[in-house]
Amino acid sequence: MVEVLITVIKIVAIVFVFAMGVASLMTLLGDRKQSAKIQNRVGPNQAKFFGFSLGGIPHFIADGIKMILKENTMPNGANKWLHTLAPALIFFPALVGWAVIPFMDHYCTGSVRTLADYTEVCIDGEWKNYFSIMHSDAGLLFAFAIAAVSVYGAAIAGWASNNKFSLLGGLRSSAQMISYEVSMGLSLAGVLMIYGTLNLNEMVRAQGYLFGGWLPMWGIVVQPLAFFLFFLAGLAETKRAPFDLPEDESVIVAGYITEYSSMKFAIMQLSEYVATVFIAALIAILFLGGWQVPFLYADGIRFLGNHWQPFAENPDLWYYFTIMLRIGAMVLKVLFLVWLQFMMRWTLPRFRYDQVMTLGWKILLPLSIANLFITALILTIL
Amino acid sequence: MAHDINDTYEPIDQDLHTEPMILQMGPSHPATHGTVRFTLTLDGEKVLKCETEVGYLHRGFEKECEASTWTQVFPYTDRLNYVSPLLNNFGYALAVEKLLGIQVPERCDWIRTIMGEISRLSDHWTSVGAGALELGAMTAFLYAIEARELVWDLTEQVTGARMTVSYGRIGGLKDDLTPDFAANWKHVRERLLEVHATTHKLLTRNRIFVDRMQGTGVLTREMGISYGYTGPVLRSTGVDYDVRKDHPYFKYGEIDFEVPVGSTGDNYDRYLVRMDEIVQSVRIIDQCLERIQPGPVNSDDPRVMLPDKQKVYNTIEGMISHFKIVFEGIQVPPGEIYSYTEAGNGELGFYIVSNGTGKPWKIHVRSPSLIMMGGVHKLFEGSMLADIIPTFDTINMIGGECDK
Secondary structure: OHHHHHHHHHHHHHHHHHHHHHHHHHHHHHHHHHHHHHOOOOOOOOOOEOOEOHHHOHHHHHHHHHHHHOOOOOOOOOOHHHHHHHHHHHHHHHHHHHHHOOOOOOEEOOEEEEOOOOOEEEEOOOEEOOOOOOOOOOHHHHHHHHHHHHHHHHHHHHHHOOOHHHHHHHHHHHHHHHHHHHHHHHHHHHHHHHHOOOOHHHHHHHOOOEEOOOEEOOHHHHOHHHHHHHHHHHHHHOOOOOOOHHHOOOOOOOHHHOOOOHHHHHHHHHHHHHHHHHHHHHHHHHHOOOOOOOOEEOOEEEEOOEEEOOOOOOHHHHHHHHHHHHHHHHHHHHHHHHHHHHHHHHHOOOOOHHHHHHHHHHHHHHHHHHHHHHHHHHHHHO | OOOOHHHHOOOOOOOOOOOOEEEEEOOOOOOOOOOEEEEEEEEOOEEEEEEEEEOOOOOOHHHHHHOOOOOOHHHHHHOOOOOOHHHHHHHHHHHHHHHHOOOOOHHHHHHHHHHHHHHHHHHHHHHHHHHHHHOOOHHHHHHHHHHHHHHHHHHHHHHOOOOOOOOEEOOEEOOOOOOOHHHHHHHHHHHHHHHHHHHHHHHHOOHHHHHHHOOOOOOOHHHHHHOOOOHHHHHOOOOOOOHHHHOOOOOHHHOOOOOOOOOOOOHHHHHHHHHHHHHHHHHHHHHHHHHOOOOOOOOOOOOOOOOOHHHHHHOHHHHHHHHHHHHOOOOOOOEEEEEEEEEOOEEEEEEEEEOOOOOEEEEEEEOHHHHHHHOHHHHHOOOEHHHHHHHHHHHOOOHHHHHO
């Protein structure tokens, strides 16, 4: 019973509070306030709580209310069932993927000791999975499998709308997502070889290693090329600018969401944002050390072979402090990556359809394979 | 009865049946914004055929003019190319003045040159900015629009309006420049060049932007000439035809400026030509402001200019003159003339026929946009669907001017 309760709390905290919260705030802070800053504008400030504009935050509540109150229209000749199903098919994978994202290491009921190779072991207790919804040894595969499902949503939305612009958008999005999944997966093959696991939490643990006592062996350090490949492919996968051609508003109106209104539209938009945050979380975990804070371990600070133990008289206090810092680090890394994606979105023009395909198949894919071979070669030699 | 075996077992390696898709792009579409319709035949994303239909903004400009006095035509000309209304004003005024055979004072020509270039700046900034916007670079667009705002502030300060200025008059102008115009220009100029540099940084060497623009919408020199293209679009192919240089009017003959030309005639060249022309316009205005001398701005020809209010209220001649000009209009001698100037998009020609009354018998506008829309399908066909957007933008079709 307690286990179930904990799981429910985790789901609510991670999916509904963190993922949805960040995603909805992004519609405001990312898409509006940040773009306004970049573009020398003020941004939204007219919706107010008791006369205070609060940095524009009431706008996203106003948006939500507006979306709910809008009429839900459906074009003539659209397939009603599929047209309604599509937003759900897009929304569902955007949320389910969060199941495997670890926000912190497992909680140790005993005391934690860091070994010489910087792995943490739990003594006189056991690891409790409190900080990710699901502890899965196939975590990465699960994330990929779920991400792949969202292709269906976009394709079905495009097809079921009975609109040629939507159809083009749906086709573009399925072609793009399927193409980039390939390089996305292959770019990670090197990472998998190095860490030897598909479990996301184990991957993050492995990134706690300090090379020479000072260089954290984060994914970006051991696999710099893979980081860029994955980042690019991830951008394309989430259909955000400069890869937002499935909804290229100047050519195909709004792509596969052209014929959606009301909350259906809002949900499609929101899932796009959630997907952005999800990709940011994946990148943070795979390449930026996830919840790792450099030099900070559950039993003290280690740097260049030195070991400091703050609060030595009360190790539990330090442990709780570490947990807080690590969760904070994970959240900050995610937010940073989201911010980076938005900076790119508001700076770059968008690609053309064939250029995206060329980039995916002729540049990213060969580079991913090259990266894989080189990594394999180095691993064999070492 | 035996079935034909081929009915049941069709050969498995038959071609999949495909047929081109007809797509109505516009008039209600973000890129064609209500003013034009492309009926596209698409093979996948490739444009096989494009049929252009213009006229969604047709207001009957030419017919309207026949019911107005010569002076009343000015507000209509504002609405031709509404991004650079002053150029239309002055182009029309010049045509009527040629038919009348009158000379405007020196200062009027200087002001027309200055304000014309101000309008050209607004036109080019809009075109460059909108091009970036439709490629998804919204930030570059908003920077360009800031520059346009500054230019419009200057326009507003002088003319009293931002878009529909009606600043030109036959034989002169509505008003002189404001006394602080030169000082304001100095400030605006600085910011314009800053934004110009920023735009270059954001777009000109941006890989995505270059990939989208280079080699798309290619206009050959021959095609440009044979279709009658003019302006930045023709110059991007390497033809250095600029009315300001080749048939100088106003004060362009006395001023030192260059005509930027491109080489390949693709979208990127058109973008660069416009960017360079922005700098040249700034140069022209600088020189004009240096050389402009105080003096009257209106011609003293009583046939075209309203008399002083002092005279109107105190003398019967003044009163009658005022009455006749307002009610009957300026009496333009019978005849016809084709007068052309360089507008934002190319050669803006006014063909005017007068029958000697206060109203035009016929006004025909050679609007650069309409002529460019005549050949625009050639630029679209064979390219990708998404290439229509930058091509259509660098062509810079302005609905008001195209549909008249």
